[in-house]
Amino acid sequence: MFANFLSSSSNALEHIQKNASDVSQKNIEQLKDFALAKINDDRKKFGLAPVFQSNNTAAQVQANELLRTQFISHLTVDGLKPYMLYSLYNGTGYVQQNLGQISYIDSKNLTNQNNKHNAKNNLTSSEFCTIAKKFYCAPIDPYKAIENLEYLMIYDDKKCCKDGHRNNTLNKFHTHVSIGIAFNKYYFAMVQNFENRYLESDYQIQKDDDNIKLEAKIMEQNKINFQINHVSFFLDDHPTKIVYEKNKNKTNYELGDLKLIVSKPLPSYVKYLQQDEGSYEIIEAKKWDLDNNNIDLEIKIPDSLNVKDKVLTMVVYAKKADNKGDDNENNDEAALPIPLTSHTFFNY
Structure with a gap:
């Protein structure tokens, strides 16, 4: 056996x-x-x-x-x-x-x-x-x-x-x-x-052409003081039986190819630095409103992102604003982003 x-x-x-x-x-x-x-x-x-x-x-x-x-x-x-x-x-x-x-x-x-x-x-x-x-x-x-x-x-x-x-x-x-x-x-x-699962279950994701809106609230009863850090978008091949046959023997799985990172808008005199130029793009959100655990984001997917015959997955990452309730955590662990939610768009 x-x-x-x-x-x-x-x-x-x-x-x-x-x-x-x-x-x-x-x-x-x-x-x-x-x-x-x-x-x-x-x-x-x-x-x-x-x-x-x-x-x-x-x-x-x-x-x-x-x-x-x-x-x-x-x-x-x-x-x-x-x-x-x-x-x-x-x-x-x-x-x-x-x-x-x-x-x-x-x-x-x-x-x-x-x-x-x-x-x-x-x-x-x-x-x-x-x-x-x-x-x-x-x-x-x-x-x-x-x-x-x-x-x-x-x-x-x-x-x-x-x-x-x-x-x-x-x-x-x-x-x-x-x-x-x-x-x-x-x-x-x-x-x-x-x-x-740290977001209230009634959160909303709306997609209108290339505009994506996320309205959510972080649960107040959780013991971790989360702060939204960035939103990442990943591309996978469209799921088919051929994809299954090609990958069914793998002992693990991963998110698709990272293509886009969205962060809060910066002052006009500051820009985000991109480490791996060409593999993904960093853009600023159209709207980035975080207030008292409420999340209100609006993102415009750039024309440069080719999603034809692909599946787009959005992952929202947060960081701990402090080390509340976790005395044994080291600084490296505290600095890592924590995924709070993901959503896959099939008919993009």
């Missing part, structure tokens, strides 16, 4: 919204509660605040698809990255994903070896256990599967994934996690979408 894991239009998604397992929704919710408890047990051991369970359904949608394909990948078969799927399902925070599976077939390793002509290697874990009569496959206990995957992600993650799962689970800025679980007798998949 193998344990594998990977770190960090509605019609097109209909086929992955159905859970192919016979497990009741009540049992799935109980398993999610168990998985959340394991996550928070580990966070507590490292002195971190617990995360709350998010009601965003993107993680469950992806888990259902993993059960159908029985091939672990951060991308959906339609080529959507986690933050794209999160946006499609009305996510309001910033998401970072962990994936894990329990399988009797190491499908990713077999694919890497290009053994496509071996019929056995084309079997899913479920098919292998039901067709190959000479092998006995013990039915998977979902609770033990959750325990095993959580342990591996925290305590045995360096060799596989350079501690990507561990660092994600133990990120002190995460506030929520949406969990997706799907399984049958011989295959188990779990998706953990960790979220930074």
Whole structure:
């Protein structure tokens, strides 16, 4: 049996919204509660605040698809990255994903070896256990599967994934996690979408041609004094099945190519310095109004940014205005920008 894991239009998604397992929704919710408890047990051991369970359904949608394909990948078969799927399902925070599976077939390793002509290697874990009569496959206990995957992600993650799962689970800025679980007798998949959720849920993003407006409010009950620092825009290829086939074996994922950084307007005699000239552009916002945790931004996307056949993702970054409530943080950590929200524009 193998344990594998990977770190960090509605019609097109209909086929992955159905859970192919016979497990009741009540049992799935109980398993999610168990998985959340394991996550928070580990966070507590490292002195971190617990995360709350998010009601965003993107993680469950992806888990259902993993059960159908029985091939672990951060991308959906339609080529959507986690933050794209999160946006499609009305996510309001910033998401970072962990994936894990329990399988009797190491499908990713077999694919890497290009053994496509071996019929056995084309079997899913479920098919292998039901067709190959000479092998006995013990039915998977979902609770033990959750325990095993959580342990591996925290305590045995360096060799596989350079501690990507561990660092994600133990990120002190995460506030929520949406969990997706799907399984049958011989295959188990779990998706953990960790979220930074610091904005009120009624925030608004409006797009009119090349003008983008963001109106939001930072939650007053959070213990961190955030100050909006900049907004970045990333470009990805338009998600397709070809994109999935090309990238499905990758053990991690990243935002697309950084193309634009938007910052607050400066006095006329001051200009922003650009370190990597040519790879991205720095511009000033048309409107940059920050008052008492209220955010009111307006951005004009320049004509020089070619978005044809691309997907545009906006990420809003903040910095801590002080070190309130975090005596152990060093100056380098305090200086790093923290992503508060992302939004993907599909029909730009």
